[in-house]
Amino acid sequence: MKREATGHLEITSTAGEPVRAFVPDPLPPLPPLKLGRLGLALHDRALLACGRLDGVASLLPDPDLFLYAYVRREALLSSQIEGTQSSLSDLLLFELAEAPGVPFDDVVEVSSYVAALEYGLTRLASGFPLSSRLLKEIHAVLLARGRGVDRQPGEFRRSQNWIGGTRPGNARFVPPPPGRVDSCMAELERFLHAEGDLPLLVKAALAHVQFETIHPFLDGNGRLGRLLIVLMLVDGGLLRQPLLYLSLFFKQHRSRYYELLDAVRRDGDWEAWVLFFLEGVERTAAAAVDAAHRLLALFQADEAKLTVRGRSGVSVRQVLAALRQRPLIGIPQLAARAQLSFPTAAKAVERLVSLGIAREITGGRRNRVFAYDSYLAILGEGADPL
Incomplete structure (x- = not known):
């Protein structure tokens, strides 16, 4: 059955200008998703790739080595999507001694992403539920330093934001009015904890779009929306370590990513988005496994140099x-x-x-x-x- 738009427009006013803001329908989609045979096969491959990734860290002499570096790589990539110009070396130098010469505001944003992820994982490990409250806490860490410090860290927005354009009136997309953010996020939280037959990977795909559509904060929504994916996969038991990050895939396919988000909102085409997401999971997990194997080979080769x-x-x-x-x-x-x-x-x-x-x-x-x-x-x- 063909769907239509996955929400409705509400007329609101911002600075005296009428604006058509999009309010998403609650998840899950209606009518239910139908991924078809190819989609189910892709899901199985993505799930298998996650299983391989979950086991590969044990091959390394110290699994925390891979985790340390991979988390920082993800922080860098996720922040680059938002426009930062830092490199991995910039971040490591900053963490080493806040070395002069690195782009301070950019590298602080990347460093804050690492801190936000680690904070969220620690809270989940302590038994705290994945919830609006936790997302607010993580957001407070994410924007604690640097350019976002004056953008209401840890609080849902109380004013209208927009994506693209110079003002809401000519924006590419306008999220829900501020008065609807709490109710939209409450619905998303209910979806996160609802029992059902949706596989975790599919649920994460849906939740990511919903979060990006609500855009509940004044700043940092993109980074937190990508963090939400890995938090869901760890919280749901699919991964023991936070090693699956889609930022590189999203970065490499930015135009397609945004097209699919728009297609979900406009046409209800959840299936195309989920297939894209699952393809990203499969490719990203396989690339991480390959990186771990190459690191192991590098360590062995360098050990051999010491002997030879x-x-x-x-x-x-x-x-x-x-x-x-x-x-x-x-x-x-x-x-x-x-x-x-x-x-x-x-x-x-x-x-x-x-x-x-x-x-x-x-x-x-x-x-x-x-x-x-x-x-x-x-x-x-x-x-x-x-």
Whole structure:
């Protein structure tokens, strides 16, 4: 059965200008989704890819290594979609010592994304439900610093916002009036906790569109809408670790992404959106598995270099292990992580430089910073600013 628009327009006034704001219908869609045989097969492949991803981290010497770097890669990609120009190295340098020269406002936004994700996961792990209240708390962390600090962090908006255009009257899309945000989010929360036969991946696909359509905050909606996906998958037990992130897929297919959101609102074409989402899940999970395997191969190859090119002492291996934990780091931090003296750590990292494993990036004699370039290259794929 063909659907029509998935909501209705309400005439509201902003700065004296009449505006047609879109108020979405509650989820799930009516009539129910029909993905067909191809859609069900795609869902099964996406689910299988998630299962492989959930198990791949155990192959690494320390699963937290992959998690640390992958979360930061996602933070970077999600923020780039919103227009930031930071690189992965910018973020790691900022976290290392708030190093001068990086684009401060941009890198603060990326760093805040990491903090917001970690906060949300910690709250979920403590038993707190995925809810409007939790999303507000996460939003407060997301906008605690940088450009969004004056955009009502942690509060649903009390004024009209819009997407595209210079004002609501010529915008590409106008979300619900502020007086409807609470009720729309309450409906979304009910959907998140409703029992039913919708698979979790499909439910996450629907919830993401609904959140983006409501646009409940003055700023940060895109980043929080992408965070909602991984929070749902972890909370629902599909993933034990937050390793599935769709920001690169959305970044690579931005035009299609926005076209499909519009098609859902205008024509009720949920099926096309869900198929796109499931394709993104399958591709993204497979790419993450591939990255983990390549990291494992890199670690093994670099360990072999230490053996093939002459016997290396324990201190060199300890410093290499510390570089895996923090692939961009200074000698004091290396020494602390490897539990070595400063001179011993300095000598060991120079050995890694001579083997082509590490590289000094400042060119100075003091406060030197070393990069594990091959590791950063794997994690930085697709993470160039738009």
